[in-house]
Amino acid sequence: MTEHHQHHIKLPEGSIEKQTTTLNVGPTHPATHGVFQNIMELDGEQIISTEQTVGYIHRAFEKLAERRPLYQITTLTDRLNYCSSPINNMGWHLTCEKLLGVQTPKRVDYLRIIIMELSRISDHLICNSIMGVDTGAYTGFMYIMQYRELIYEIYEEICGSRLTTNIGRIGGFERNFTNTAFTKLEKFLKEYPAALRELENLFTRNRIFMERTIGTGPISAERALNYGFTGPNLRAAGVDYDVRVHSPYSSYEDFDFTVPVGKTGDSYDRFLVRNEEMWQSLSILNQAYKKVQEFKGAEAEVFHADVPEYYLPKKEDVYTKMEALIWHFKIVMGEVDMPKGEVYYSVEGGNGELGFYLISDGGRTPFRLHFRRPSFIYYQAYPEMVTGGMLSDAIVVMSSLNLIAGELDA
Amino acid sequence: MALTQEHIQLRLSEKFGELVSNFHSPYDMLSFEAVKDQNLKVLQFLYDEADLNFQFLTDITAVNYPDQPGRELAVVYHLHNLKDNVRIRLTVYTDILSPDIFTASKLFSSANWMERETYDFFGINFVGHDNLKRILNVDEMDYFPLRKEYPLEDQTRIDKDDQMFGRG
Numbered sequence: 095m096t097e098h099h100q101h102h103i104k105l106p107e108g109s110i111e112k113q114t115t116t117l118n119v120g121p122t123h124p125a126t127h128g129v130f131q132n133i134m135e136l137d138g139e140q141i142i143s144t145e146q147t148v149g150y151i152h153r154a155f156e157k158l159a160e161r162r163p164l165y166q167i168t169t170l171t172d173r174l175n176y177c178s179s180p181i182n183n184m185g186w187h188l189t190c191e192k193l194l195g196v197q198t199p200k201r202v203d204y205l206r207i208i209i210m211e212l213s214r215i216s217d218h219l220i221c222n223s224i225m226g227v228d229t230g231a232y233t234g235f236m237y238i239m240q241y242r243e244l245i246y247e248i249y250e251e252i253c254g255s256r257l258t259t260n261i262g263r264i265g266g267f268e269r270n271f272t273n274t275a276f277t278k279l280e281k282f283l284k285e286y287p288a289a290l291r292e293l294e295n296l297f298t299r300n301r302i303f304m305e306r307t308i309g310t311g312p313i314s315a316e317r318a319l320n321y322g323f324t325g326p327n328l329r330a331a332g333v334d335y336d337v338r339v340h341s342p343y344s345s346y347e348d349f350d351f352t353v354p355v356g357k358t359g360d361s362y363d364r365f366l367v368r369n370e371e372m373w374q375s376l377s378i379l380n381q382a383y384k385k386v387q388e389f390k391g392a393e394a395e396v397f398h399a400d401v402p403e404y405y406l407p408k409k410e411d412v413y414t415k416m417e418a419l420i421w422h423f424k425i426v427m428g429e430v431d432m433p434k435g436e437v438y439y440s441v442e443g444g445n446g447e448l449g450f451y452l453i454s455d456g457g458r459t460p461f462r463l464h465f466r467r468p469s470f471i472y473y474q475a476y477p478e479m480v481t482g483g484m485l486s487d488a489i490v491v492m493s494s495l496n497l498i499a500g501e502l503d504a
Numbered sequence: 505m506a507l508t509q510e511h512i513q514l515r516l517s518e519k520f521g522e523l524v525s526n527f528h529s530p531y532d533m534l535s536f537e538a539v540k541d542q543n544l545k546v547l548q549f550l551y552d553e554a555d556l557n558f559q560f561l562t563d564i565t566a567v568n569y570p571d572q573p574g575r576e577l578a579v580v581y582h583l584h585n586l587k588d589n590v591r592i593r594l595t596v597y598t599d600i601l602s603p604d605i606f607t608a609s610k611l612f613s614s615a616n617w618m619e620r621e622t623y624d625f626f627g628i629n630f631v632g633h634d635n636l637k638r639i640l641n642v643d644e645m646d647y648f649p650l651r652k653e654y655p656l657e658d659q660t661r662i663d664k665d666d667q668m669f670g671r672g
Binding site: 148149152154156157158160161192193317319320321322333335340341435436437438440447449451453461462464466470471473474475503504 | 530531533535559560561562563565567568580582586589591593612613614616617618621625638639640641642649650656
């Protein structure tokens with residue numbers, strides 16, 4: 095029997111404690127759910143410091159917008175937070191309408207709210223179920239995805255596309271909602287609550303999920319405000335700021351809903367706030383659908399405001415009426431001069447206050463357009479939230495923040 | 505008592521006198537201008553005073569006005585008083601040759617990246633910023649793309665007519 099000698103690597107005294115590892119998380123990593131990089135300095139599994147690199151999918155939207163008439167910029171806004179494109183589209187239309195002084199009819203407002211709340215649900219359900227995936231529970235995600243499909247089918251029925259929707263026009267919608275759209279909405283409203291309840295049951299009191307999320311990536315209300323947090327991430331820290339309540343747009347003041355808030359601002363609170371917001375969105379959807387059904391006769395056919403300079407005339411009129419043909423040509427070619435002005439307008443996007451700062455010099459395209467992108471602003475706080483924690487927690491924190499690369503980079 | 509635009513204007517004029525000017529409110533948002541080297545003092549004053557309480561920085565960005573000699577670049581701050589729900593807009597003009605503006609990143613952590621973005625696209629030099637480097641564009645880039653001197657498309661193209669877009 096031979097004798098085994100174990101050879102130990104001789105390291106200088108104390109060197110193990112000093113030894114740190116540099117780890118690149120991203121730019122393409124399954125756990126980042128988007129293209130951005132984190133260069134982390136690790137001591138074992140503990141994060142000592144991290145630096146984010148963003149800009150991998152920067153597409154110069156602000157520059158592009160300076161050469162586009164208003165209606166062509168809607169397609170750029172699709173690609174900001176692509177999990178809830180319709181909110182971005184509506185935010186952009188509302189900004190234009192504010193600049194142009196357009197008043198939209200109530201029915202348009204309610205239809206817009208239906209679309210916006212549907213997309214808020216689709217945004218939050220992805221974020222929450224992906225959090226499940228990152229903590230090791232794939233099932234919830236697989237189940238809930240089919241309900242996003244139901245939402246996308248409603249979009250499809252209204253505007254013809256699913257992800258980058260380009261939905262709505264300045265002044266209203268491109269066409270009236272069809273009966274099929276309403277049937278699909280009814281189906282969603284009927285089926286989704288049970289599914290959401292099931293998702294909730296999978297996670298909210300799940301021991302593993304709670305241990306992974308409670309206390310990870312906490313942020314205090316003061317720090318969150320100082321970092322410019324908005325949306326669910328700010329509300330999870332305990333500040334009840336919601337653009338829908340503070341500066342109601344699109345007739346949100348006609349609806350009853352509560353703004354859920356958390357306490358500690360950790361991943362678990364962010365999950366709970368998003369979850370509760372989905373219930374609130376469902377309630378708003380039910381109210382809005384009821385209000386839409388109350389329009390009868392000619393009123394039920396209203397789906398846009400009267401803005402001939404920006405809203406395309408009916409196709410049959412274009413073929414038969416001189417006036418309509420002229421407007422059609424002018425709008426499509428972007429030959430309408432905008433009023434001079436400087437507007438900041440914001441809506442409550444999936445991730446928080448999505449702002450549009452539009453300066454018009456009286457030309458046909460914006461002189462300057464700036465997007466206030468919530469994820470770009472709150473992602474700066476990431477190092478502060480994860481330093482000192484474990485690498486595996488950092489991944490959960492990242493998915494609970496709902497970072498969308500398109501919105502980060504613009 | 506709700507915070508009114510008149511009150512904000514009065515308080516600012518009392519404190520800064522001639523250094524703040526051009527009060528107007530386009531689309532119901534109080535907008536005003538501050539002298540270049542006073543931006544941080546104005547922001548601090550708006551932040552500290554209990555009756556003003558502008559402690560939420562919504563946005564920082566810049567605008568390039570090539571036709572205003574000596575005032576080619578404007579840095580625009582959007583501030584929000586969340587308690588009274590009032591928004592204001594502060595603009596600071598600077599010339600394009602020495603675009604130096606004090607950083608607000610010590611006052612607002614959120615200003616860090618917003619200023620980096622503004623630097624990245626307009627070349628505003630935020631004095632006192634810890635980490636003023638490009639954020640969205642590649643590090644090797646040697647110009648500031650959102651300035652108006654860099655046209656979106658190749659100007660040698662003759663198949664496109666600028667007049668179609670309102671400015672020839």
